[in-house]
Amino acid sequence: MTVASDASCVALDGVTLLRGTTTVFDRLSLTLGERRIGLIGDNGAGKSSLFRLLCGLDAPQSGTVHVYGRDVRRERGALPALVGLMFQNPDDQIIYPTVVEELAFGLTARGTARREARERARDFLGARGLSEWADRPVGSLSQGQRQRVCLLALLISAPRLLLLDEPYASLDLPGQSLLAAELAAAAQQLVVSTHLLDHVRDFERVIWLDAGRVRADGHGPGVCAAYEADVRGRLAERPPLPY
């Protein structure tokens, strides 16, 4: 069995991706099989681009992307059940005017009837003490609250692979702790990109992306420490500010 056809993991094989005139990835190959994977690296390293490839939002110029044995470009109908992305910016993700509609969409996309989807969305919110959010216009929620809606939309639709792009970025400390608990309880495979390394430090695997290349890949504590040491080194060499 090739890695691409392995139904138990996610695989990029020889992927080259251009965005605009930038070569983001040049023949990148990766196999993602662990339940908890962290993705770290500087701004512009390619974390969001990797997520866009994995959920079929972008197609590579060459190479292949397979999610649990399915070719992301050729088998799009299978994707909603397999992979879901929580966008870095909630406004890129949220389509519907109210919270209940947004959550229900994740279910109708997988074939649930509209009415049942809305009922389940209300129950889902109720189970989290968020019933009063159901009919709130999404625009009336704060950035961090909209980010929570994005996560809930992903969790209710329950794809096998959850991709979370800087999910902690807008959250207050209680929100971060709540999110960490939701993620710890999630049965699915998770890939979490973050600049807040403590949220992935204990993961069984962390990948450090550096200008589209894998700079380090291994147990979370070691990879996070290597990245932090590299950042410290770069800061120490930086010339002083001119004022």
Ligand SMILES: Nc1ncnc2c1ncn2[C@@H]1O[C@H](COP(=O)(O)OP(=O)(O)OP(=O)(O)O)[C@@H](O)[C@H]1O
């Ligand atoms: N829409 C776009 N058009 C052209 N180039 C883009 C576009 N989006 C991203 N890029 C470029 O692709 C590269 C990777 O960007 P990407 O957003 O994947 O990085 P990232 O690691 O997610 O960064 P951040 O930590 O800032 O979110 C960068 O060089 C970026 O400038």
